[in-house]
Amino acid sequence: MSRLTRVKALIPPGLRTRISARRTSRTRFMETPLTHAIDRWAFRRSLEAVIVRTGHLSGVEWLGRSIWQFPMDAWLIQEVITSLKPRLIVETGTHRGGSAFFFATLFDLLDIPGEVISIDVAAEQTVPHPRITYLAGSSVDPDIVGQVSQRAEAVGGQVLVILDSDHNAAHVAREMASYAPLVPVGGLIHVQDGWVDQLRPGRGFGDGPTIAVKAFLAANPAFVLDEEIEHRYLLSIHPYGWLRRVSQD
Numbered sequence: 510m511s512r513l514t515r516v517k518a519l520i521p522p523g524l525r526t527r528i529s530a531r532r533t534s535r536t537r538f539m540e541t542p543l544t545h546a547i548d549r550w551a552f553r554r555s556l557e558a559v560i561v562r563t564g565h566l567s568g569v570e571w572l573g574r575s576i577w578q579f580p581m582d583a584w585l586i587q588e589v590i591t592s593l594k595p596r597l598i599v600e601t602g603t604h605r606g607g608s609a610f611f612f613a614t615l616f617d618l619l620d621i622p623g624e625v626i627s628i629d630v631a632a633e634q635t636v637p638h639p640r641i642t643y644l645a646g647s648s649v650d651p652d653i654v655g656q657v658s659q660r661a662e663a664v665g666g667q668v669l670v671i672l673d674s675d676h677n678a679a680h681v682a683r684e685m686a687s688y689a690p691l692v693p694v695g696g697l698i699h700v701q702d703g704w705v706d707q708l709r710p711g712r713g714f715g716d717g718p719t720i721a722v723k724a725f726l727a728a729n730p731a732f733v734l735d736e737e738i739e740h741r742y743l744l745s746i747h748p749y750g751w752l753r754r755v756s757q758d
């Protein structure tokens with residue numbers, strides 16, 4: 510018995526039929542329960558490899574500035590900013606300012622009004638840009654939340670909240686409670702780094718963002734997961750990462 514015949518014998522008969530039925534077109538992407546399982550394994554493995562090889566993404570750059578983002582997810586943010594056209598982006602977690610700079614330069618390229626508030630308790634550096642305001646302090650400090658709320662009210666329009674500071678579930682929960690009221694219907698909260706709850710290098714971290722997101726969604730029916738955004742490019746480190754407000758309360 511050849512090796513291929515031995516492997517085929519291991520595949521249940523029903524699955525064998527489905528695989529051969531989908532092989533009728535060479536251009537068609539083969540999808541079976543088996544390929545789904547292989548895909549999930551391959552996605553996790555490639556994400557883990559990229560995360561480990563890039564020093565947890567610390568070497569990624571935008572226009573020469575350090576931006577601590579997975580490139581495929583950054584592309585997705587670019588698409589979201591282009592379609593949502595937020596008047597204000599609130600980012601928690603400045604780090605070296607590269608992501609705030611990324612958002613600000615996208616506003617420049619789109620040639621639309623838009624500003625960025627980036628908050629960090631201990632930013633390593635900032636990248637100056639006329640559209641960016643940096644706030645020093647904890648993202649859940651009532652004084653900081655008050656300043657951001659005042660600005661959101663003053664500028665009006667759509668708001669995109671991007672949570673990329675402390676990824677501990679309790680902190681993310683407090684951030685969502687603080688900034689969700691600023692998001693109008695149609696706007697989005699982007700909760701980053703849910704990968705820590707799912708992939709091997711993140712294990713040992715404790716409860717992370719996905720735990721906070723699930724609890725938030727259960728308590729706040731005005732928000733739903735936007736799975737179309739989340740799964741658009743398959744490779745993402747932000748599972749449960751996009752929440753859209755669909756009603757006022």
Ligand SMILES: C[S@@+](CC[C@H](N)C(=O)[O-])C[C@H]1O[C@@H](n2cnc3c(N)ncnc32)[C@H](O)[C@@H]1O
Pocket residue numbers: 575576577578601602603604605606607608628629630631632633646647648649673674675680
């Ligand atoms: C993952 S980095 C942010 C990366 C940045 N958004 C980027 O894409 O380049 C996380 C940052 O969150 C900051 N941070 C941690 N706890 C915080 C808190 N309670 N409030 C605000 N920032 C916090 C850290 O100082 C760190 O600079």
